[in-house]
Amino acid sequence: MTNPTIIDGTFLAMKKIEAVREQVEKICSQSLRAPKLAVILVGDNEASKIYVRNKEKKAKECFIDSETIILPSDVSKEELEETIFKLNLDEKVDAILLQLPLPQNLISDSFDEKYFLSLISPSKDVDCLTSFNQGMVFNGSSSIYPCTPQGVLNLIDFTYSDLDTSISFDSIKSANLAGKSALIVGRSLLVGKPLSLMLLNRNATVTMAHSKTQNLQDLVKDKDIIVTATGYPKLFNSQNVKDGAILIDVGINKLENGKLVGDLDFESFKNKDCYITPVPGGVGPMTIASLMENVVKLYKNR
Numbered sequence: 001m002t003n004p005t006i007i008d009g010t011f012l013a014m015k016k017i018e019a020v021r022e023q024v025e026k027i028c029s030q031s032l033r034a035p036k037l038a039v040i041l042v043g044d045n046e047a048s049k050i051y052v053r054n055k056e057k058k059a060k061e062c063f064i065d066s067e068t069i070i071l072p073s074d075v076s077k078e079e080l081e082e083t084i085f086k087l088n089l090d091e092k093v094d095a096i097l098l099q100l101p102l103p104q105n106l107i108s109d110s111f112d113e114k115y116f117l118s119l120i121s122p123s124k125d126v127d128c129l130t131s132f133n134q135g136m137v138f139n140g141s142s143s144i145y146p147c148t149p150q151g152v153l154n155l156i157d158f159t160y161s162d163l164d165t166s167i168s169f170d171s172i173k174s175a176n177l178a179g180k181s182a183l184i185v186g187r188s189l190l191v192g193k194p195l196s197l198m199l200l201n202r203n204a205t206v207t208m209a210h211s212k213t214q215n216l217q218d219l220v221k222d223k224d225i226i227v228t229a230t231g232y233p234k235l236f237n238s239q240n241v242k243d244g245a246i247l248i249d250v251g252i253n254k255l256e257n258g259k260l261v262g263d264l265d266f267e268s269f270k271n272k273d274c275y276i277t278p279v280p281g282g283v284g285p286m287t288i289a290s291l292m293e294n295v296v297k298l299y300k301n302r
């Protein structure tokens with residue numbers, strides 16, 4: 001009987017954080033100021049508060065300066081705009097992250113989340129969500145890539161490096177994806193769409209699936225790489241998944257019993273010869289580590 005090989009995102013993220021910390025130490029040893037991340041948190045969304053706290057903690061571990069600007073949920077459109085403009089102009093701020101989702105009262109037909117994200121200066125847009133930076137991702141010439149897709153690519157490269165835990169993060173080679181077939185399930189601006197372009201730019205043959213796709217279980221057939229980012233548990237199982245496939249589960253779903261699970265029917269893979277990320281402990285830690293990496297890249301760009 002075979003077992004799946006677990007792709008340990010917690011381990012890889014730790015390696016990545018170490019690499020980022022070394023870079024910041026080098027910067028600070030030259031008597032230069034540390035890179036700085038500013039996070040804007042609007043309202044009382046409990047999950048957002050936890051995400052922001054985790055980001056502050058990781059920034060501290062990397063010696064990155066971080067500041068969280070907390071705005072009440074009834075903040076006006078103008079106040080939020082002004083907060084973003086001030087951070088754009090602040091010479092000491094290298095990276096700006098607007099934590100989503102925004103409270104409903106800020107959203108209207110004319111001003112959705114995309115509008116507020118578009119106000120961030122592209123040179124400080126740490127998650128690549130402005131149209132300018134999305135264009136750069138589109139043509140493959142961006143200096144930074146969105147945090148979650150970047151973390152997914154790192155996990156794929158790590159897997160193709162035989163999950164060699166002895167090498168440093170910077171020694172992990174970009175895998176040759178020419179001739180590899182990839183299926184991405186989910187077409188969000190945050191994950192699925194940029195990831196499809198990033199894999200395409202790496203010469204993979206990419207298939208996209210989404211909520212209107214029929215027969216998902218058939219589409220998984222023969223794919224070398226499968227990435228799911230939907231927010232729906234048990235989206236598909238191991239049936240038709242080819243031996244040796246790499247499965248990256250971006251989804252985070254809280255079940256009624258409080259358990260966190262991904263999009264994949266994880267149990268069904270327990271006798272499958274494949275590589276698979278767990279939830280939690282897969283993509284989540286890599287997203288935060290990639291955020292820290294992007295802060296330092298933006299600092300260096302400026």
Ligand code: NAD
Nearest residue numbers: 148186187188191210211229230231250251252283284287
């Ligand atoms: P989203 O809601 O913006 O997009 C979901 C996508 O899934 C849509 O494109 C939709 O078409 C597709 N979809 C929905 N139901 C489907 C179905 N039955 N079959 C096929 N496709 C379907 O979500 P998002 O922001 O991309 O996030 C997706 C999931 O990933 C969520 O669970 C989110 O919490 C998680 N997430 C995790 C991380 C991380 O760091 N681990 C980061 C971002 C998002």
